[in-house]
Amino acid sequence: MPVVLDPETQKVQPDQPTDFTLRNQSGQRFETNFYNWQLYKRVDGDWYYIMPRATPQLQTPLADGEAHTWTLTVTTGSVSDGAAIEIVQDTESLPVDGLGGGHYAFATDGWFEAGSYEEPIALAASFDLQADPLQLTPTAAIAETEWDGETLVARSTRGEADDSEDERDAYILERIDDSEPDTEEVIIEQVVRDDQLRDAIALSLEYEAARVQLEEFNSGIPPFGLEDARTYEFRGDYYRVTTSAGGSA
Structure with missing residues (x-):
């Protein structure tokens, strides 16, 4: 042995x-x-x-x-x-x-x-x-939500502004109709370990929103460490994620 x-x-x-x-x-x-x-x-x-x-x-x-x-x-x-x-x-x-x-x-x-x-x-x-299934819920960092047309805008308490003129970066999740070549299938245990993805999908499901814009201060370059769009499949639905630096969303 x-x-x-x-x-x-x-x-x-x-x-x-x-x-x-x-x-x-x-x-x-x-x-x-x-x-x-x-x-x-x-x-x-x-x-x-x-x-x-x-x-x-x-x-x-x-x-x-x-x-x-x-x-x-x-x-x-x-x-x-x-x-x-x-x-x-x-x-x-x-x-x-x-x-x-x-x-x-x-x-x-x-x-x-x-x-x-x-x-x-x-x-x-x-x-x-031997445990119960996980339930997908947003994190407690979500401070407020509002509708901007067809987009659900959510603001989180994560991160801090560098100065008084600093603006929140945007993490944008859109529900799409079909899979794409680079689509990654994810399960709930993976989703809950990515705060932004967790919040965006959970809010999309809770509010039946096809587009969610999560705004928070983020020190990553590019914002949230995402340079290119990413696509995910979660429980049969498809999502595309993009980001935008503060002030340009």
């Missing part, structure tokens, strides 16, 4: 800490990154990457005969209460919210000292999360 990833259980309950242990019994060092754990969800036969959205790039070798344990604790309730999903970057304790019930996989990867990082070995352990 070389390197294995052992789950403590394959049935996970909310608020129940669950261990996933990487064991090295290969006879050689296993090069890995304990920050580089990954969480996936399987929906309708396809796997979707959930988190983390960013990973510190460190090397944390696992010597022969040693083991490393991550403890996953799924909490519930904050999404329906309007809380934003907290970023989780840790090598041991992983408190995670924003997951609905279903089939998941906890994973990591690495390579043996005689191998290469360009050909990593993937390890995964699947489990069923």
